[in-house]
Amino acid sequence: MDQKITNSLLYLDGVSVSFDGFKALNSLSFVVAPGELRAIIGPNGAGKTTMMDIITGKTRPDTGTVYFDGQIDLTKKDEADIAQLGIGRKFQKPTVFESHTVWDNIELALNRKRGVFATLFYTLTPADKARIEEILETVRMTARKDHLAGSLSHGQKQWLEIGMLLAQEPKLLLVDEPVAGMTDAETSETAILLKEIAKTRSVVVVEHDMGFIRDLGVKVTCLAEGSVLAEGSIDFVSNDPKVIENYLGR
Numbered sequence: 001m002d003q004k005i006t007n008s009l010l011y012l013d014g015v016s017v018s019f020d021g022f023k024a025l026n027s028l029s030f031v032v033a034p035g036e037l038r039a040i041i042g043p044n045g046a047g048k049t050t051m052m053d054i055i056t057g058k059t060r061p062d063t064g065t066v067y068f069d070g071q072i073d074l075t076k077k078d079e080a081d082i083a084q085l086g087i088g089r090k091f092q093k094p095t096v097f098e099s100h101t102v103w104d105n106i107e108l109a110l111n112r113k114r115g116v117f118a119t120l121f122y123t124l125t126p127a128d129k130a131r132i133e134e135i136l137e138t139v140r141m142t143a144r145k146d147h148l149a150g151s152l153s154h155g156q157k158q159w160l161e162i163g164m165l166l167a168q169e170p171k172l173l174l175v176d177e178p179v180a181g182m183t184d185a186e187t188s189e190t191a192i193l194l195k196e197i198a199k200t201r202s203v204v205v206v207e208h209d210m211g212f213i214r215d216l217g218v219k220v221t222c223l224a225e226g227s228v229l230a231e232g233s234i235d236f237v238s239n240d241p242k243v244i245e246n247y248l249g250r
């Protein structure tokens with residue numbers, strides 16, 4: 001098999017999908033390395049959400065290849081299989097269990113892997129507790145572990161949900177517009193948090209907030225009309241005349 005495929009955590013090549021004759025993705029190709037944090041930008045309708053739908057198996061491509069972790073063909077897997085393989089997705093709106101504590105939210109996420117019956121009779125091992133504590137620390141929630149999730153700020157709920165995804169130990173985390181609606185301080189902290197998380201897994205983050213993207217300081221892929229318009233450092237991409245015309249200058 002091609003070395004580029006086997007050395008990548010995520011490999012998309014020539015991925016196209018149409019809805020009622022409209023090409024939402026038009027021969028999209030890009031590669032994410034193991035342990036890479038990648039930022040995706042692009043105007044509304046560029047295909048960013050559709051790209052995540054393809055990776056997570058919600059949408060099937062009409063043509064193209066999608067490989068995960070070297071040799072797994074994601075186009076042959078369903079959504080449940082893909083989640084099980086280690087791809088976690090954070091949607092834009094936080095979805096936490098509001099009437100449960102922060103700790104319980106993480107514990108529930110940790111148990112989700114075990115199934116309902118096993119969970120009923122399961123007591124946490126010291127290793128589970130240590131993992132929950134570690135996740136709480138990562139997502140800045142240690143001091144709030146006994147608070148009800150419903151009492152958290154919008155930004156804190158986003159962090160808690162990232163923690164719930166971490167409990168599933170994904171190899172790849174897809175994060176959709178995490179800083180929309182966050183305060184400036186929360187936004188800066190989220191950049192640091194995602195960089196920490198990407199030390200142990202790959203993260204693909206879609207955002208419109210260019211200050212946040214600059215803070216991340218990672219390779220940026222700009223999509224437009226379903227394909228890659230430009231890719232490289234934030235300075236390289238934001239100075240590209242095509243990016244200015246299609247996105248930044250609008």
Ligand SMILES: Nc1ncnc2c1ncn2[C@@H]1O[C@H](COP(=O)(O)OP(=O)(O)OP(=O)(O)O)[C@@H](O)[C@H]1O
Pocket residue numbers: 019020023024042043044045046047048049050051
């Ligand atoms: N299920 C669907 N049926 C019909 N059209 C769709 C479907 N999903 C997406 N589209 C269209 O495909 C195009 C790409 O949409 P997509 O949501 O992927 O863009 P996006 O880059 O995520 O935009 P935004 O920044 O607004 O979230 C849009 O024109 C959208 O209307």
